[in-house]
Amino acid sequence: MADTKREIERKYESEESGLPDLTGVAGVEAVVDKGVAHLDATYYDTADERLIASSITLRRRTGGSDAGWHLKFPVSEGVRDEIRAPLADTLPDELAALVRSRIRNVEVLPVVQLRSDRDVRHLLDAEGRLLAEVSVDAVQAKRLSGGVGDAQWTEIEVELADGGDPAFLDKVEKRLRNAGVRPSASSSKLARALEETAPKKKSPVTGDPVTAGDHVLAYVRTQRDAIVGLDPAVRQDAEDSVHSMRVATRRMRSTFKSYGKVLDRSVTDPIGDELKWLAGELGVDRDREVLNERLTAVLDEVPPALVSGPVAERLSTWAGDRPGGASARLIGVLDSHRYLTLLDALDALIADPPLLKAAGKKPEPVLAKAVKKDFGKVTGLVEQALDLEPGTDRDVAIHEARKKTKRTRYAAEAAGPALGKPAKTMVKSMKSLQNLLGEHQDSVMSRQTLRELSAVAHAAGESAFTYGLLYGREEQRAAAVEAELPGFWDGIKDGASAL
Template sequence: MADTKREIERKYESEDSGLPDLTGVAGVETVVDKGVAHLDATYYDTPDERLAAAAITLRRRTGGSDAGWHLKFPVAPGVRDEIQAPLSDTLPRSLAGLIRSRVRDAELLPVVRLLSDRDVRDLVDSEGRLLAEVSVDAVRAERLTVDGGTAQWTELEVELADGGDPAFLDKVDKRLRKAGVRPSKSASKLARALAETTPKKKRRKQPAAREPVTAGDHVLAYVREQRDAIVTLDPAVRQDTYDSVHRMRVATRRMRSAFRSYGKVLDRTVTDPIGDELKWLAGELGVDRDAEVLTERLTAALDELPRTLFSGPIRTRLRTWTHARRGGSRRRLTGVLDSKRYLALLDALDALVDDPPLLEAAAGQPEKVIAKAVRKDFRKLSGLVEQAVALEPGQDRDLALHEARKKAKRTRYSAEAAAPGLGSPASALAKSMKSLQSLLGDHQDSVMTRQTLRELSAVAHAAGESSFTYGVLYGREEATAAAVERDLPGAWQEVKGGMQV
């Protein structure tokens, strides 16, 4: 079983291997000497160092109080999520899955060994509570390749105690700087080890980032952003992190929208098959998401309902309905993310970004090529909205509004992709499309919620339970949909009046 913790720390370098006096730091009552630990860590990566490129570290370490396998993901500067697993000879499956979107079929090899003598001090307040752990590490790094080198340095780390206030690190930082200690130039020991033990002739120089200029540059930048989001969110989805499934699903939709909206920039004979696979992935991700949205909506509606309108075990019935749809879902989704089909999709996305199927229009100016594509999406949306508004209330209008919602979403995404090239007009359009999408989304959620209420009511009736409360909720959802339909014409006119792309 793997355990996860949020690691908040700062690293420093100093010519002096000693630790400055920290008893003067505000809030520190005592500095407790915890002794010296001898740590032996081997870091693993692919031959092309994919994990290091993403600032991810995977190590097997002995010695100290937390011997075992450690996998660290970057969150923000100085902040990482660390997943730990017990010590074993081989990489635990629980960690292997979390790096599969990066590693895929590549071999994991030991790349660096770090031997550290860690002199540890605890900073404790007047009530004996741990504020932070400070350590002075004497490090020896060895590159585990035929022509790899070695390096040595002394490093000072300050790690915030679990649940501590990050502002406390600022106080320690001020004291350390005053003592002549300077922040480390490397984000991690591994990063420094790789930099200092790799032969100069083999050191890779990262190409300087080039600002997007052409229409193709802007579209590819947007596509690359979505590819990166899918790969980065993979571990979070596997861990069932809040909102991760929704965010990955949105990334797939954004990329598919870019393929369709910018078909004059990227060759659709290449992107359409990839788009089909993205649609498949979005469908797998959405199996639980739609049920979650309905559950949240119904739960909120019940919370707002006066007790006098409750009749029957409706909350129990809702929980049963929710659990029935989530049964085994996480295990099923993990299977999808481990499948050959999904990993082949990731490879296809990499190939697309590395060797994009650009058409002639890709070399054109964003003001012409991208703006034309956005206007085309907007015209199609306009036709759908006006068609829906002209229909009588009922199932046909519901379907038409749902199609308009999907087109509003696509127009929003095309405007998002266009914003870096077209500036504020595209940004304003994306914002207005988000509002319109939200309005139409409320309507669609109401349609789906009423369908669910009919199902729940039928089951309750068959069990001899009262269906009164279901009827009350159904009526309120009808009123919500009617309000959207009433407000839509005015909202749409406002959107049309603000269109400047």
């Protein structure tokens, strides 16, 4: 069974082989010698090094106190989540699943072997509590595939104790710097080993986006990276991960539609259909979860005397509360051939984009035209909704306006680097409008759910009074949005003229 540990550490290099005296670090009462550990780690990756390209490391290590398989994901600079599984001859399935979005059906191979003699010290406070573990690692690296030669070096590693204050690492670093020790130029031992044993290659030509196509592709690439990067988090049921992945699919699909003059829609539309499928699968549990949170919050505001029957229990049953972890259905989607084929299609699109004539033009006029076109559709739908009487037709028009509002927002996001402040203003306006219209749509969906629950309760011989009460409150919330919308919309129209 795998477990996860948040790892906060810093790496240093020095021309000296020993460790400077750390007894002078503020808060350190004692430096305890824990002896030398002999570590032997084999790092795995695809032949084209997909994992290290994402700053992910996968290794099988023997020796030390944590022998086993280790998978590390970057969180921020100097912070990684390490997922550990017991020592086995082959990669455990639970770790293989977490890298599947990156490796797909490609085999992982041993790429580097690192043997380290780790001289360990514990920094303790006045009460004997561990503040940090400091080690001097004498490393020998051997390239196993895709490179040439061996390498060796010595580095100092400082790892914060679990639950420690990251500011303590600043104190240790100050002491190390005063002793002539400098931060490592490499993010990890694996990165350094690959750099020092890699065959010489010409540096790739990079640069800022220049054409309209450059800007659109940069945005598409960002969404592809988000989908792939969020896959492990979704599998681990990390907070907000499903929603974030779903938003990335919508952003990309929306971009294909908004910038149909830049990217050939005969190529992007089929991919967009698959993105719609993925968003739908991600939303099966999410939509119900959001509605349940809303209705539960509203129910909590109702005085107990007005709650008639097992309303909370009915809501919980309807929501299908899970005991924890991502659903087996959703894991099945992420493991499916259809999903992995979609990821391959996104890679192929970015590697060989179906650019049209407008893609080679200056970005400002091309991108601004697309954003204005989308905003025009929002305008038509909002004004149509305002002309309608309250009821189903107005509800539908407001919902359609919300969808086009999101599309305009995403188009303006993609155009932001080229258009600057006007695009950023549009993004802000569309986000505000999206939130307002979303409140209305949530009310519509809540009322539909309350009608269904009321019917079930009535059939079971229970009172439907509280469901009717909640229904009335949701009607009031929708009416408040409709009353606010005209003035809100006038303000947005005035601000949109700068684009």
